[in-house]
Amino acid sequence: MTINTYYGPEGHGPYELYDIGTLDLEEGGAIPNCQLAVATHGTLNAAKDNAILVPTWYSGTSKIIEQVYIGTGRALDPAKYFIVVVNQIGNGLSTSPHNASGDQSGPRFPRVRIGDDVRAQHKLLTERFGINSLALVVGGSMGAQQTYEWAVRYPDMVKRAAPIAGTARNTEHDFLFTETLVDAITTDPGFKDGNYGSSAEVAAGLKRHAKMWTVMGWSTEFFRAGRHRALGFDSMQAFVDNFMTGYFAPMDPNDLLAMAWKWQRGDVSRNTGGDLPAALGRIKAKTFVMPISHDMFFPPADCQAEQALIPGSEFRPVASIDGHLALFGTDPEFLAQVDTHLRALLAISD
Template sequence: MDYEIFDLGDVTLQSGVTLPNAFLAYKTYGELNEKKDNVIVYPTAFGDHHVQNEWLIGNSMALDPRKHFIIVPNLLGNGLSSSPSNTPAPFDKANFPQVTIYDNVKLQHRLVTEKFGIQKIALVVGWSMGGVQSFQWGASYPDMVERIAPFCGGAKTWPQTYIVLDGMKAALMAAVGHDSSKLNQLTSADMRAVGRVYAGWGLSQTFYREELYREMGYDSLENFVAGVWEDSFMRMDPHNVLAMLWTGQNGDISANSAYNGDFDKALNSIKALAIVMPSITDLFCTADDNEYEAKHIPNAVLNPIESIWGHFAGRGINSADNKFIDDNLKRLLET
């Protein structure tokens, strides 16, 4: 096991449901300095584990473990932290309670403060649903978080994003005839269609038109869709996916008692220096949505990723996009 567990005990979620014996899986990179002011929090995205974040961590990179103490907490529902697949009855499988982005960040805050005694965070950074969490950190703990850098993720789930996630959910629901009482019958094989649904959204039209999948070693469109999208989704537990889809569909940094749904107020409350990096070809976490958000955050700069890799410009695959993100993080950390 290449990660650690932080036991949270019985946790009362935003929904009012108590999740017994909850825990966060996390991994750290580098050493916490004496002042405890070299901290970077880097939450995981939908379906990802901490290892999928490691492309952005390394010597001479912005997230340099020789300089920084980097904490990567795993999203609730991702199979490593408390999830439908590892929680005993009565909260197993389809019975797992609804968990919000706010819940995730609140529990990550407990990890950071209770386990490590940290009071200041130099940077919260994240891709996709990790980006949503970085916005939430900035809104929930404005005096603690000095910088945020969300890429390919919004401060709330805008309607287009919601619909895309709903399509993925519908593919799973169809496998049980849209009968929610049969959800516990779902298996990983039922994830095949979810991968196909997502394939059209994760990358841009130009990516497909220019057949960039050939650079990844796939000789045809069909082999790429089967080899990347079907394969990666069929490795996921369908109940974990349903839990994370709910979290994703209900993301909103203002959906809590601090802001009572006032989204502009929540954005305006973020004191952190922010670089917001949408991909200009992202089909469902759009640059337009991020532009609105950045305008309402006092110390934010919008710096779009000029890429044809769509949402996956932030996935650590394309070297030019990786360098752009890393360069922006270096600039932000030096500010």
């Protein structure tokens, strides 16, 4: 176990930790006493049919979901819905490499897949909250991967699904790019095969990782328009050093690597022997597929090809030159579009 003060309720709360017991893993082995960090907003109604699940993305926690997407008058309105935000395994708040103990700590943390997260969330919702119907599952990026997995794995439970800026099966291009994020960290001599003493020892690798995110996370139009200035930075160097590197620098490298491995291998067709049309054909939820127009991780064309395989689904792209990282709430027009689409989806009867 590594002490890292970045993770905790001071910066990422409020949330509660739920022990769901032993989680058997698709890759073999298990996580004993698996802890899920969960933030809830609103009240579960008597019928227990107003629940919305929001899984988290790479590096993100429940706090940014709360700050950017949840609020009175928003589509995700806690006055109407019981909104459950579950931090994915490996993100630093739920069970993760840096907070695991014994033979699962640090680089010895077991391989976790998207399907493992979803089964853990299902156990939490059904056993701890008594929820057997979800009005909506919505998530961005890795949250979209989990959204697809939910809709395929539990088609009768998920009434509506909104995968934002993510795919049901990761592409070879995205796999390769994520590998460069991994390499940025692991090639730092301070990484020591994952046996570093603190994130500060891997500062150079985390900075390279942040630069790669800067290049691909935004878009060429973002740079051409000088959007970094609109975000309060007078130079691109200041943007990279203070915003991007400042964001990733305190994070635990092994936590990031655990999520990256999972991200690379997201694939709902694992449920159907590799048959993607069969997997997406299982979906009963009313589904809005919502790519971001200038996303270089999950381009709209990749998302639309999958949407065509989902019965009764709609293709609802969201425009923003901020690219993938529009998810962070940097573009008010993006957020307004997301709310419009989610309101329309939630208005559709079961």
